[in-house]
Amino acid sequence: MRTTNVSSGERIACMAAGMALGMFAARARRGSARWVVLSSAAALLGRGATGYCPINHALGRGRNVGDTREALAGSRGIKIVESVTIRADAQSLYDTWRRLENLPTVMRHLETVDVIDEKTSHWVMRGPAGIRFEWDAEIINDVTPTLIAWRSLPGSAVVSAGSVQFHERQRRGGVATELTVTMQYSALGGKASDMLAWLVGQSPASMLREDVRRFKAQVEAREVPTTRARSHGPRSVAGRIARVDA
Amino acid sequence: MKALCWHGTRDVRIDRVPDPEIVNPRDAILKVTATAICGSDLHLYDGVIPSMVAGDILGHEFMGEVVEVGSEVSSLKKGDRVVVPFTIACGGCNPCHEQLWALCDNSNPNAWMAEKAYGYSGSGLFGYSHLYGGYAGGQAEYVRVPYADVGPFKVPSGLTDSQVLFLSDIFPTGYMAAENCHIQRGDVVAVWGCGPVGQFAIKSAFLLGAERVIAIDRVPERLELARTASGAETLNFDDDDVLERLRTMTGGRGPDACIDAVGLEAHGTGSLLARYDKVKTAAFMATDRLDVLRQAIHACRKGGTVSIPGVYGGFLDKVPIGAAFAKGLTFKMGQTHVHRYLAPLLALIEGGKIDPAFVVSHELPLDAAPEAYAMFLAKRDACTKVILRP
Numbered sequence: 001m002r003t004t005n006v007s008s009g010e011r012i013a014c015m016a017a018g019m020a021l022g023m024f025a026a027r028a029r030r031g032s033a034r035w036v037v038l039s040s041a042a043a044l045l046g047r048g049a050t051g052y053c054p055i056n057h058a059l060g061r062g063r064n065v066g067d068t069r070e071a072l073a074g075s076r077g078i079k080i081v082e083s084v085t086i087r088a089d090a091q092s093l094y095d096t097w098r099r100l101e102n103l104p105t106v107m108r109h110l111e112t113v114d115v116i117d118e119k120t121s122h123w124v125m126r127g128p129a130g131i132r133f134e135w136d137a138e139i140i141n142d143v144t145p146t147l148i149a150w151r152s153l154p155g156s157a158v159v160s161a162g163s164v165q166f167h168e169r170q171r172r173g174g175v176a177t178e179l180t181v182t183m184q185y186s187a188l189g190g191k192a193s194d195m196l197a198w199l200v201g202q203s204p205a206s207m208l209r210e211d212v213r214r215f216k217a218q219v220e221a222r223e224v225p226t227t228r229a230r231s232h233g234p235r236s237v238a239g240r241i242a243r244v245d246a
Numbered sequence: 247m248k249a250l251c252w253h254g255t256r257d258v259r260i261d262r263v264p265d266p267e268i269v270n271p272r273d274a275i276l277k278v279t280a281t282a283i284c285g286s287d288l289h290l291y292d293g294v295i296p297s298m299v300a301g302d303i304l305g306h307e308f309m310g311e312v313v314e315v316g317s318e319v320s321s322l323k324k325g326d327r328v329v330v331p332f333t334i335a336c337g338g339c340n341p342c343h344e345q346l347w348a349l350c351d352n353s354n355p356n357a358w359m360a361e362k363a364y365g366y367s368g369s370g371l372f373g374y375s376h377l378y379g380g381y382a383g384g385q386a387e388y389v390r391v392p393y394a395d396v397g398p399f400k401v402p403s404g405l406t407d408s409q410v411l412f413l414s415d416i417f418p419t420g421y422m423a424a425e426n427c428h429i430q431r432g433d434v435v436a437v438w439g440c441g442p443v444g445q446f447a448i449k450s451a452f453l454l455g456a457e458r459v460i461a462i463d464r465v466p467e468r469l470e471l472a473r474t475a476s477g478a479e480t481l482n483f484d485d486d487d488v489l490e491r492l493r494t495m496t497g498g499r500g501p502d503a504c505i506d507a508v509g510l511e512a513h514g515t516g517s518l519l520a521r522y523d524k525v526k527t528a529a530f531m532a533t534d535r536l537d538v539l540r541q542a543i544h545a546c547r548k549g550g551t552v553s554i555p556g557v558y559g560g561f562l563d564k565v566p567i568g569a570a571f572a573k574g575l576t577f578k579m580g581q582t583h584v585h586r587y588l589a590p591l592l593a594l595i596e597g598g599k600i601d602p603a604f605v606v607s608h609e610l611p612l613d614a615a616p617e618a619y620a621m622f623l624a625k626r627d628a629c630t631k632v633i634l635r636p
Contacts, residue, residue: 087340173340206358217352221336222318223270225355225370225392227380233251233261236300244299244376 006051014048015131049131068151068161068186077159077186080205083178086216090166090177094145096219097164106214106224109207125158133158159186181212248636249303249386250615255293256623258304258616266382266390271318274394276310276328280407281384283307283615283622283632284332284415285441286557289511290375291619295559297359297376305385306332306372307414309407312398313388321395328398330391331584332415334370334381337396348581353392354379368581385615387636399588402596408603408633409595412446416631417602418587420446420507421453423555426578427503429454434496436460436545437478438538439507440468442605442631443555447505448476449600460495462488464513467628475604492545500547509556512538523563536562543570554579605631612636 006014021041025034047053086093096102100121104110111124111132118139125133135156141149141163149163162183169176185204217224230245251261266275284307289295309329312322322328335342339351350369354360359377360367370392373383382390391398401410420443427435435451437444440463448459461472462481469480481491492501512520520537542552543566552575570577594600607630610618618632 085340087338087343171340173343176340210358213357216339217336220338221272221352221393222338223272225336225353225379226269227355227382228269229267230380230382230390231247231249231263231266231386232303232382233249233253233259233263233301236253239299239301242299244380 006047006053011048011051011131014044016048018042018044018048067154068159072159072161072184072186077184078204079182079184080208081180081182082205082208082212083180084212084216085169085171085176085178087171087174087176087220089145089175090168091145093166093177093179093219094148097148097215098142106218107211108214109211120153135160160184179212179215181208183208247387248612249382250305250612250634251300252290252298252302252304253300256291256620258291258619260613260615261301263303263386266388268314268316269390270392271316272393272395273316274312274319274322274391274398275314276308276330276384276389276391276398277313278308278310278384278387278389278636279327280310280411281305281308281386281612281634281636282411282414282416283385283618283634285443286374286509287619288623289509289557289559291623292511294511295375295377296363299376299380302373302375302380303382303386304373305383305389306374307411307416308372308384308389309401309411309414310384310389312394315394319394322398322400326398326400327403328400329410329413329588330372330384330389330398331418331588332372332374333581333584334372334379334392335396335585336393342396345583345586347583347585349583356380371581385612385634385636387612397585399592401592405595406603408606408609409601410592411633412442412602412605413584413588413591413595415582415584416442416605417446417591417600418584419443419555419582420448421450421587421591422582423447423505423507423553424450424454424456426553427451427454427456427505427551429456429503431455432457433502434458434460435503435505436462436492436501436542437472437505437507438462438542439509439556440465440472440480441507444468444505444507445471445475445605445630446602447507447555448472448478451503451505452476453594453599460492460501465625468625468630471604471630488541489545496547500545500550502547503551503553504542504546506538506542506552506554506556508538509554510536510558510560512536536565540564540566543575546573546575548573549575551576551578553577555582606633608632610634 018041021037025037100113101115103113109125111126114122120138123135123137135158136153137150138153139150147165151161152159165180167178214224247265248260249263250258252258312324312326315322333348334353335347335350336352341349348369353370354367356376356379357367370379370381372381424447433456435456437447440461448461451459459478461478462483463469464482464484472478472480481488546552607628612634615634621629622632
């Protein structure tokens with residue numbers, strides 16, 4: 001994987017600023033100033049797309065990008081928690097989750113998870129505006145059937161750590177398990193996080209909630225509910241804007 | 247295919263739309279043989295249920311013939327004649343296993359929307375707004391039915407469509423409303439609203455052992471039907487002081503249970519509060535009109551039950567919660583857990599205890615649906631229940 005030394009939040013900001021500058025330059029009058037603006041736009045886009053910045057490199061900045069203990073310490077990064085009750089025993093849920101390569105079928109923002117060995121895996125996420133984020137993760141705690149915890153390896157584009165816990169309960173409808181996912185990202189703090197939410201139309205918290213909801217549906221109903229390909233009459237302008245059939 | 251589509255307040259049309267297809271492995275496609283307009287469809291027609299989008303196919307009471315099944319459906323085969331519950335349930339979650347089918351965790355693909363409005367989401371419903379999943383409804387030639395191994399219920403060939411069609415909604419809905427009253431010997435049950443659900447609630451209350459049922463409405467034919475078909479006593483809220491009459495008719499105690507089979511569009515009794523509701527909803531400052539609910543709470547005896555099969559969607563204003571508290575009332579409400587009533591109610595039909603066809607006033611082709619909606623809303627031509635034939 002390519003070495004990165006720019007945080008994901010900064011990469012998104014670079015992409016957005018690069019695109020804005022590019023559009024500005026395209027409309028500007030011809031002249032040398034236009035080329036200065038265009039080349040700055042290209043540099044920003046390149047920095048955002050690759051996640052590598054030669055200036056950072058020269059300054060020795062960003063060397064610790066990817067260290068979860070540093071990037072996620074204290075109030076740094078964002079933390080999201082989601083909880084759901086699933087009608088299944090803890091062991092079977094643990095087993096399903098532990099097959100990490102299956103997670104992208106319900107976790108829609110994930111493209112692939114490749115299991116490298118017992119502890120490490122390679123993750124590819126489709127980010128906003130088509131940017132792909134890739135990182136390696138390792139399992140740092142694994143307690144059958146109650147807990148799986150992981151963190152990204154140093155040098156990753158997305159610095160993250162997370163865990164999933166399974167607590168079995170006796171409920172009126174039969175045995176059920178409370179599943180709690182905790183996730184921390186360093187890259188998506190502050191303004192960049194807001195922008196990310198705006199670009200994908202969904203906040204990381206609601207993305208996680210929908211992911212967990214699909215996981216539950218897949219386990220309990222053996223399929224995820226959908227109204228894809230629903231038949232309907234002609235939509236009004238408002239209906240097309242609301243993209244209800246997207 | 248042809249389908250009845252919603253285009254705006256009091257604007258429904260027959261449109262040509264794409265045929266439905268199998269999307270998930272547990273789906274089935276039905277060729278609809280009979281479908282009905284529900285009183286709750288009139289709430290959509292009147293534009294008081296949020297999150298409708300022009301082009302949505304309506305209809306949640308339907309039955310038909312299986313024409314195609316998904317790879318995971320082994321309990322149904324092509325040609326089976328089935329009735330479909332209007333509540334969509336997966337059969338695998340805790341609520342489904344508790345027989346609370348209308349509260350299924352998994353069947354609403356737009357659960358996030360309902361969670362914003364209500365905290366948690368109930369099940370998806372056919373043809374009943376995007377808040378309830380955005381599923382295409384059954385007032386069409388064909389319909390896609392999800393979780394077809396759980397919902398569709400095979401019906402015997404000896405029974406006609408109009409005898410079994412109402413198992414999809416209004417018969418179980420009226421029955422659950424009565425069951426929620428925990429009727430005991432000697433009980434008097436008051437029912438507000440003598441539309442089809444009210445009629446089934448009246449019949450069910452007698453079947454469950456009520457000694458007397460008092461039916462309240464203003465439409466003479468409907469009151470007449472409640473008297474002749476079920477033996478209810480009736481009050482016309484245009485002529486009678488309902489609260490005073492209920493008191494004197496029950497030895498000064500009040501009814502043991504009060505059923506609100508009207509819901510959020512109560513016409514009101516000319517009371518000051520009814521006029522207040524009308525002004526406030528007209529000014530978009532409130533969503534629901536609730537004169538019936540107020541009256542039911544006020545009329546109910548101490549320790550009694552208020553059972554609400556009528557649909558509410560938003561916020562209530564001036565609810566006499568003090569009266570409910572002071573009298574120690576129990577409230578029961580919600581969408582019907584249709585699946586749990588299918589077999590027992592079919593047994594009542596087969597045993598001749600009830601013939602649900604008694605509510606039907608009109609049988610029309612699907613093409614006549616737009617006129618049928620207008621007629622049903624205006625209660626013209628003694629319209630109580632319309633069956634549509636695609």
